[in-house]
Amino acid sequence: MVSLDWLVLAPVLAPAFGVLLVLLADALAPRARGLHLPIALVAVGAGLGALPYAATSAVPARSLCRPGPEARCFYETAPRGLALQFLVLAGALLVLLMLGPGTTHLDRTQRGGPAVTVALVLAATTGAAMVPATRDLPTWLIAIELATLPAIALVALSRGRGAESGALSLLMVSLFSFALLAVGVGLWTLATGDATFGVDSLRVAFADPDRHRVLLLAILFLIAGLGFKLSAVPFHLWTPQAFVVADEPISAFLATVSKAAALGAAIVMLSPLAALNASGDSGATSVRLVIGVLAIASMTLGNLIALRAQDPLRLLAWSTIAQAGWVLAPLAMLTPTAASASVAYLLAYAAGTLAVFAVAAAVHSGTEGYGERSLTAYAGLGRGNPVLAAILALGLLTLGGLPPAVLGVVAKVVALQPVVGAGQWWLVAAAILNIVLGIAVYLRWLLIVVRPAGDAVPQRLRLDPGLAVALALLGAGLIVLSFAPGLVIGLTR
Template sequence: MNGLEIDYLALLPALIPVAGMVLILVVDLVNPRLRQFPFAVAGLAAIAASVATYPGLGLARGDAQSTLCVALRGGVVPAGTPVPGVEGLPQTCFWQADSLTSSLQLAAGIATLVVVLLAWPRTRARAVTEGTREPIMAILLLTAFAGTMVVAASRDLGTWLIALELATLPVIGLIALSGRRGAIAGAVQLLVTSLVSFALLVLGAALWLVATGSPMLDAGAALAGEGYQTEAPGAALVAWPDASTAILALSVVLLIAGLGFKLSLVPFHAWTPTAYSGATVPVATFLATVSKIAALAALLVVLRAISVLGASGLAAIALLAVLSMTVGNLMALRQNDVVRLLAWSTVAQAGWVVLPLVSVSSLGNRSAGTYLLTYVIATTVAFAVVALMLRERPGSGRTLDAYEGLWHRSPWRAGALALALTSLAGLPPGIIGLVGKVVALRPVVVEGWIWLAVIAAANAVLGVAVYLRWLRPVISTSAAAETVLATTRGPGSRRVILVGLALSSAVLVVVSVQPDVVLRLLG
């Protein structure tokens, strides 16, 4: 093994949140009474980390920003060995960020910024007896954000596992931070789920190591697991089937199951409605957006490694997609609480996110990334509207009835929510949602999974009913809506939340008018 090469510029998206955490800790030691400073630092860190992803966004397909690279010697085929049909790197690199990775990191940065704005504390001074909740919350947010940035670019099992849990465990603390009974129940359920998920992931990682003899999640390791070896540099590859093939297949199944918990895929979804409803709206927003980006990014690392094996499709993912779409939509139709409705919407949308991954190919990976970005943008806007409603009407802004006549009370806010809901439903004017569904279905049709495409189309129709059920009271013109108009002015500052809503809405409008922005970003 030769010396380790480090490009700190490529690592900036992960280093910036860490620097933000250190700054918050130091300032909190000096002056623990500050309430808004930790959130200001967290917001600036999210912005800076998002900007740091820019060099990777313009990379051509097949190119990547690589760092933490070493040159390996040995009999197992490394990433740099010339393999027919494989474009390997000259060295084995622990960090690789291509355009897809950088796009997911950018989406995580913008979503984290919106979450910080939604969670912005009130301006009243902190009493001496109060705890240090604001610094703790800001640090937990940045920790989970940093884990998301790392897991998207990690290419070795150790970093991949640690970063994935780093993106998950702080969210448990965020849920429990409010101390309410529902929050504790949601945090405990997510903790138990995370432990089961981690056990499956560790077992899958161990089997990967056994099958491939390599700690790397790359094409060279996958080929070694299939029995490819070379006796001398430059010699032709020789393959023979053995037990490692079955072990590698079992490893992939366990890794997918472990990540299914984090993606809220059925039947690994039970924690989702409890955790969402128990958490504050900003934390639920983080769960629905940044946490899902981390989970999909981790799954893509695995699937990109095995795509070299030429698998025609993954039936397990097809089954998870169908179950998630159907169960999520049916349960969402029964919800009157908008947060629980969005929780079950997450389950249904997770099915759409993994749907293209039945095609183990670059097309499937990028299609899944495209749909995830459309879902994240629209869901962020919907949660921002909910957060603003709860700030104005604490305790009564979570029911569908609270949105009766919103179009008359605040046309621009109702317009933002309508655009978000139609995007999730795949209806005009939410063009980006329709484009996302078409892009998600393309790899399915290309691979010949016609029955899966038919079921997905049926669920798309069912999803329309889910979101129109919420949209109906928003555009209502009934007499009851006019009565509500005079009673919806609540106390408290809303300016920062309005900024968060305006930012997320602006992004949604741009990608709805020009959906090719997202398509070109992801190649």
């Protein structure tokens, strides 16, 4: 028997229950196509509303606990986990707003009908919200795939040209990633004799030379599998292929909610290593080096190719790869403080990225698929649509870490603090170089926005109501967080 705290589980159960309600509504009232998005918004909102309950306790909120002398909880949300769940649910809410309300946008951009699209978004949200709270290996692996497989279906159902090939690429990568994770989980269990991410069993395995080698191999398999989910180099090639063929809200979901799930999985897996590292065990040194190298490669390659991209979604895809390096850089230090810095950086990145994707959805409405978008479409946006241009500028400056988007500046500082504190100057030098490259990437786009459109009259865009609400929330959020960036940092501690 295990004890259950339903309110602690609510951030996961609410979107899962939303899937059932959406499918039930579609079965009972197939013509009521406008019901699905409101049901999904209420379900995700209920999950967000339950988060403060778990955050009020001084100790991590726990559920699915086994009583007895070997008592252990299989669901636990520390502040970092709650911050990631907030990002997952808030990101899903904004994506749903970008998709609706109504069915006009969904019918134009997604096959299968609104019920299918909304149910897939909620299913992936359920998996992503579950990942950072799981503590046993089987559930951890299932939650990762639950966050991934519906997202593949969302790409496949896009009406854009090349959607099938993009979804196939994502599917093949996902299958390979799952194989790596499954092998890693098996080797971890073999080395530790434990089906959970326990510190004590890990310490015993590290102390035994034979088990130590098996455990290191398990960790490398797990890092490689999660590298695909994070879009880290050299596991990144699916990212531009999937982003450019999907609808902007779906690409935004892949860039934020899916990344939150991947980071949550990485933190759960690396937390026992962080505990060993804090106790002075040198066994985690090689793991730190591997993650650091992945971080540098992701930053550098992502920024260099983004500098040449002409399709805004391709640019954002390579930007996502570069930002994955920034998420990994502090995580490589293997300390609890470094993990919190990674989560704080991801929160800032997600806010800026969602704002940019929302503006892209407005600018490129009706032009979906490979080769149909261009940065030249943003020429004169500052004159014709100053509000949209301002939101886009705030998003790009946040990603580049430039004022007046103070949130982005603080996020870069927070990400570098653990690296500087650990004396990893080679990683600091690479990060500073990539700050310069990243500024060039985002300023190139911003200069096009403020550039006159020539003789053409700037077009005033008509926004769907849901997209307008999402843009208003994102714009207001970026302004508030630029004045009070500590709100983001405080969520992770």
